[in-house]
Amino acid sequence: MARYESVLDAIGGTPLIRLTRAAAGLRPRVYVKPEWQNPGGSVKDRAALAMLRRAEADGTLRPGGTVVEVTSGNTGIGLALAAAHLGYCTVVFTGSATSKEKRDQLAAYGAEVRLVDAFVPRDHPDSMRSQGVKFAAETPGAWFVDQYDNPANPAAHYATTGPEIWADTEGAVTHFVATVGTGGTISGTGRHLKDISAGRVQVIGADPLTSKYAGGDGSQKYIEGAGHYLHPEAAADVWPLSLDTGVIDEYVAVEDQDAIDAVRLLARTEGILAGGSAGVALAAALRVAADLTADDTVVVLLPDSGRAYLSTYFNDAWLTANGFRGPAPAEGPTVGDHSRAAPLVEQHEQPADAVRRLAEQGASDDDVVLAAYRRDGRLLAPHPSDLLGWTTPAGLRGAASVAEAARPFGPRLGVGLAVADPAVTGWDRAEGEVAPVLDRGRVTGTVRWAALHPEPQLPEQLTTPLTEPAAAGPGR
Template identity: 40%
Template sequence: MMTSEPDSLPRNGWTTTSADMPAAVGGTPLIRLSRASDATGCDIFGKAEFMNPGGSVKDRAALAIIEDAEKRGVLKPGGTIVEGTAGNTGIGITLVANARGYKSVIVMPETQSQEKIDFLRMIGADLRLVPAKPYRDQGNYVHVSRRLSEENGWLWANQFDNVANREGHRLTTGPEIWEQMGGKVDAFTCACGTGGTLAGIGFGLNDAAEAAGVARPKIVLADPEGSGLYGWVKSGDLSVSGSSITEGIGQSRVTANLEGAIIDDAERIADPEALEQIYSLLIHEGLSVGGSSGINVAAAIRVARTLGPGHRIATILCDGGARYQSKLFNPEFLRSKDLPVPAWLDR
């Protein structure tokens, strides 16, 4: 059950002053997506997580993990936090660490966008780039970060298997969505990397529905090609096929954050379908978002069409498009992947 009723939530960020950067994490707007809503006869809302101080939904996981470590006494003043990340969690950890007086060491695959690499260096992270390798390889960025923790006595954030990640979303993001939608939520869609966002929000929405004595929303995992989670939900098969240009989502294993999660269904979204939503949101609604947001919105549209007109669906707008300018908004890169180039870029 929730520790507080939805109407007693701390209203961070947009309706109050904040004591510092970590206190401003959360409290993000929930925006009705007009074209997706009009196309389906439903109300589809995107939680604007790109409006967190560090620019992504991962600010919440970073803060939850650090605060949990502080409470357990395993992160001491002046300590160092190390994490393996596709970028956004590293940004969140570095900024929260800066605000709290910690040092951060970030291990990231060298294939991630140059914008995230440059930003991490700019904000003071000790960035270690490694070759992109599958999780089964000990050179994988997650394993490298774990070894650095063991060798140096640093705190390993371990976002994939540290359930403080999903607990942070259970206590904040889920109840926020419930309150902002007045308790009228029929479905929620979200992609997974760690699984913390989907699982935590699913638990939070379930808690709120139980407290209100109403049916809980349908929880739908949105998955890119090249990930095994769609098959895991549908048939227990984690086999991977295909690929995607999206970053930070998709998985070939069941993380601790996903264990026991409430998941009713899954949608697999190909890159062209995701890009269509990314470009539509930008040009028609003034919302600049990244690849995972396109996956999430495309899945929300599919779910809305399955449920039928009159339903209300929420999803996550994970981060902003500026972090992917060299890929999602680069005609040369898009053509190299045989992906559509939007008209305004094709000049």
């Protein structure tokens, strides 16, 4: 056991844990590195402390200064804990998609959390990044951390994570698997392992299927922290400078459902509770390990714990609402039984062209059509955030644009939701006449309010003439 003189000294030095049951039947040894054992609960404590120390050393951050960052949570937590210990203020800009657990943890360290609309292109003046940069520029003594472009982020992993893995495997590691967010973890750790092994260690980037890094369409995913999303109206696809693409030998693309399955399996078979990005890494690692030999040693970095995701990946109601498999199937009819496939029109299409194309495809005037943002090379059915709303060929006719014809959706409904579920029965028609139906998080169809809320039938005794004798039923 170690003894530390401050919480900052307790950052890093996480162990390796061998997978026995989840990797059963595989030839190589598979170890995970549980990064939630850092004091703030994630791998990002390492980068946060290193970036802060670098800013102090170069004079960008002075006593009494304010640490400003744009983050989906974990980097902010690492910064907030280090700043609390060292006497700085912290202001974090984050989106409402960041889990409540992480936002509450930030506040617990005394950080100021500014919730901003995350669905804005990076280059727009209202984007999270633009707001963070502006706030830092206008606040005396503020330092904008900029984890995406800060060289101290990968350097932290070159100095600590890589050497730990090398030492703890006694140089036996052959494959290192990690997800890529800012790229700091994989770039620094991967570069160190390559340098020390003379290029022998293979570095595998585990990426959500739709992430741009592995060649996806850039559409949104359900896994926090991993991958690179591209806003449909972004002027350019800007990759972080913290990412050293040259260090990654291979990408493995993982669907959200597979990541969720992996992390749920890990909890149930190994007793290891890890977060969603850990599921991406684990699913990729198990796929890679299937082709390796008994001479190989795979190390998988698990960025944070499942504790922050008990209301999502480990929650049956959340999974069902978003159309993910996992919970026991509903009894009785489901939303999926009523779902109808809907064709798609893209925002840039001329409405008249879209109407002609839909007619050629056999659509009727009042068929539901999905009005979507433009997305090149779509890999899967659209993510809900890629939709402007719904319309019909009749609605498109005469509209100036697809956006003008788009009408708001009712609530998102998972395919497996029971028709009797309160999420369905409580759907107020005024919210929207049509709801998107989600299968594994993607909109694969729609359902009209009327299809799930049929007109109440008059009770039988009122439709049956009172004079007619009731027919004897079976067993009478």
